[in-house]
Amino acid sequence: MSSREEITAGLxxxxxxxxxxxxxxxxxxxxxxxxxxxxxxxxxxxVVAAEEKFGVKIPDDEVQNLKTVGDAVSxxxxxx
Amino acid sequence: MTRPEVVxxxxxxTTPLGGDVASTWDAMLAGRSGVTPLTxxxxxxxxxxxxxxxxxxxxxxxxxxxxxxxxxSEATALIAAHQxxxxxxxxxxxLDLERLAVSVGSGIGGAQTLLAQDDILxxxxxxxxxxxxxxxxxxxxxxxxxxxxxxxxxxxxxxxSACATGAEAISLGLDIIRSGRADVxxxxxxxxxxxxxxxAGFASMRAMSTRxxxxxxxxxxxxxxxDGFVLGEGAAVVILERADHxxxxxxxxxxxxxGAGITSDGYDIVQxxxxxxxxxxxxxxxxxxxxxxxxxxxxxxxxxxxxxxGDMAEVSGLRLVLGDHPVLTATKSMTGHLLGAAGALESxxxxxxxxxxxxxxxxxxxxxxxxxxxxxxxxxxxxEIPAAxxxxxxxxxxxxxxxxxxxx
Numbered sequence: 001m002s003s004r005e006e007i008t009a010g011l012x013x014x015x016x017x018x019x020x021x022x023x024x025x026x027x028x029x030x031x032x033x034x035x036x037x038x039x040x041x042x043x044x045x046x047v048v049a050a051e052e053k054f055g056v057k058i059p060d061d062e063v064q065n066l067k068t069v070g071d072a073v074s075x076x077x078x079x080x
Numbered sequence: 081m082t083r084p085e086v087v088x089x090x091x092x093x094t095t096p097l098g099g100d101v102a103s104t105w106d107a108m109l110a111g112r113s114g115v116t117p118l119t120x121x122x123x124x125x126x127x128x129x130x131x132x133x134x135x136x137x138x139x140x141x142x143x144x145x146x147x148x149x150x151x152x153s154e155a156t157a158l159i160a161a162h163q164x165x166x167x168x169x170x171x172x173x174x175l176d177l178e179r180l181a182v183s184v185g186s187g188i189g190g191a192q193t194l195l196a197q198d199d200i201l202x203x204x205x206x207x208x209x210x211x212x213x214x215x216x217x218x219x220x221x222x223x224x225x226x227x228x229x230x231x232x233x234x235x236x237x238x239x240x241s242a243c244a245t246g247a248e249a250i251s252l253g254l255d256i257i258r259s260g261r262a263d264v265x266x267x268x269x270x271x272x273x274x275x276x277x278x279x280a281g282f283a284s285m286r287a288m289s290t291r292x293x294x295x296x297x298x299x300x301x302x303x304x305x306x307d308g309f310v311l312g313e314g315a316a317v318v319i320l321e322r323a324d325h326x327x328x329x330x331x332x333x334x335x336x337x338x339g340a341g342i343t344s345d346g347y348d349i350v351q352x353x354x355x356x357x358x359x360x361x362x363x364x365x366x367x368x369x370x371x372x373x374x375x376x377x378x379x380x381x382x383x384x385x386x387x388x389x390g391d392m393a394e395v396s397g398l399r400l401v402l403g404d405h406p407v408l409t410a411t412k413s414m415t416g417h418l419l420g421a422a423g424a425l426e427s428x429x430x431x432x433x434x435x436x437x438x439x440x441x442x443x444x445x446x447x448x449x450x451x452x453x454x455x456x457x458x459x460x461x462x463x464e465i466p467a468a469x470x471x472x473x474x475x476x477x478x479x480x481x482x483x484x485x486x487x488x
Contacts, residue, residue: 020145041149044211 002080004028007054007073014049018042028070036069056080086257087487089331090168090319091428092160092268096312096415099136100163104415104425105432108440109460113296113414115310122276128288130295131274132312132416149212150225151190152272156315156421157222158229161266165230168319170264173329180232181262182223184317185239185249187420187474188273190217195277222270222315234262240420242474243385245269246316247423247482251340253320263325268317268424279311285350287387299417300444301384301410302391302452309385312416316424318431335431338467338485339370345477352390352473356397359471359479363401366481372467374402377483379439379468381430384410385417392449394471399453407463408455409433413443423472427482430470434486438462 002010012026019042025035032038038046047058050072056079058066066072093100096114097107107114114132123129138155139147147155161184165171193216200208215221220238227236235256239249246269253267282288289308291298299310326333343365345358353359367374380398384391391410398406411429418425433439439456448455467485472478 018145018148020143041211048207 002054004073004077007076008069010053011050011069011072014046014053018045018049026069028068028073030069031067032069050076054080083258085323086254086320086337087323087326088318088334088337088431088484089321089326090164090170091334091431092163092165092167093314093316093425093428094134094136094156094159095314095316095418095425096132096135099141101428103135108411108414108429109438111414111441111443111458113299113443114312115295115298115416117292117295126276126279126283127290128279128283129292130289130298130310132310133274134313149216151193151216151221153186153190153270153315154216154222154225156272156313157184157270157317158225160268160270160315160317161226161230164266164317164319168321169331170319175264177231178233179263180230181234181253181256181265182227182230182232182236183239183249183252183256183265183267184223184226185241185245185269185420186219186222187240187242187245187271188278189219190221191273191278192275193217195275226266230266232266241478241480242476243417243419243422244472244474244478244480245420245423246425247427247470247472247480248342248478250318250320250337250424250427250482251342251480254337254340257320257322263322265320266317267320268315269421270315271419271421272313273419274311274313282311289386297444299386299413301382301386301413301442302395302449302455303445304447304449306386306388306391308387309412310416312418314418314425315421316428318424318427333487335434335484336487337482338372339366339483341365341369341481343479345479347477349477350475352393354393356393358477359394359473359481360397360401362479362481363397363469363471366469366483370483370485372483372485375405376467377402377406377469378463379433379465380406380408381426381433381468381470382408382410383471383473385412390473392451395451395453404453406453407439407461408453409439410442411440413445423470423480426472427470427484430468430484434465434468434484437464
């Protein structure tokens with residue numbers, strides 16, 4: 001299983017690819033919408049890419065709870 | 081109340097001849113062809129393996145992340161619109177954005193997105209379909225993106241009339257300014273459907289040239305050896321502006337959009353009327369609207385797509401409605417047929433011909449049809465052009481005639 005740091009780094013790669021987010025800006029406390037400027041459609045792409053990368057399933061009704069990078073990391077840790 | 085005059089104050093384009101208007105115009109004057117072989121793997125199975133592909137790929141101009149959410153037809157529209165906007169000097173003009181409208185059409189829309197996402201759906205299932213699919217394939221997408229990026233708040237419009245789209249979009253812009261709904265309209269057309277399905281569809285109609293061994297010689301309007309049109313891609317956009325608004329800000333004026341005429345054939349879904357009756361009426365309406373006579377029109381940028389039937393029907397109609405005097409050119413001989421962008425790109429060629437006093441040549445006219453009018457061939461012709469006509473026709477029986485005049 002990946003460490004939280006490795007998952008954060010993996011999410012940073014996805015965020016750069018999908019939404020052009022600078023990987024240096026990605027940290028657990030960052031809010032996807034407010035801090036990283038990821039809009040709702042790009043968030044859908046992030047979720048699908050994260051499912052593929054980390055081999056997890058992120059249900060649609062769970063996505064609204066993933067406000068920060070740390071929320072997503074915790075969900076991926078719990079699910080994998 | 082007197083009707084407001086409308087002038088052209090900005091031009092933008094990305095075409096098979098160049099990534100902007102200046103390079104496209106230079107190539108037209110030099111008589112260069114933008115038609116090249118389709119070297120993509122998918123092309124090998126097609127009867128048509130040539131096209132007029134963009135000289136500069138949108139990926140070389142726009143940001144990678146932004147391109148993920150743009151259909152190619154939206155990307156080209158944005159590139160052309162930003163060029164036209166900058167050319168008109170409107171960014172720093174303090175224009176009230178509630179007086180800015182957009183009229184940018186596409187003949188086919190986001191077909192490349194539709195087909196690519198269908199491939200993903202088939203291969204990987206619905207969850208992998210991009211969440212950007214709908215705004216990428218919707219036909220109003222290009223107009224909406226242009227409106228969004230320029231901040232237009234007086235309405236965003238998407239005309240769709242096949243190969244007459246670009247011209248009709250400009251005509252709608254004229255109507256919008258005349259009716260007082262906006263002071264400035266960003267108007268034009270875009271198309272990007274160089275993909276096996278649209279090519280196979282047009283080829284099945286036997287509408288396209290199969291001169292695969294000689295791409296540069298394939299688009300040959302009015303030549304006896306013509307065998308169909310060559311598909312092109314790109315976008316062209318003009319800035320239309322109320323004349324007094326342009327004068328007040330000291331804008332550079334290319335030409336006046338003096339009038340437009342629109343008719344429908346009511347004859348056949350794809351065949352043009354054999355005597356060109358619908359288009360003759362469109363030209364007559366445009367003349368009346370512009371307040372000029374057939375004798376005043378000294379130059380015509382013809383629709384002339386290089387199909388066996390259409391090219392000479394247009395000439396017969398022009399002879400009838402204008403007389404034998406106009407000097408013709410068919411810039412599709414160089415650009416290929418940009419479908420929904422064609423009327424806008426040819427409007428730019430017409431506007432520049434007036435502004436610069438020079439008509440670009442028609443290339444590949446080696447063996448002209450009998451009964452042709454005076455066509456500029458081989459080299460550009462320098463001449464005074466007080467008034468000129470641009471024709472566009474589209475599948476569905478759409479006819480659009482635009483008249484541009486020299487601004488004095």
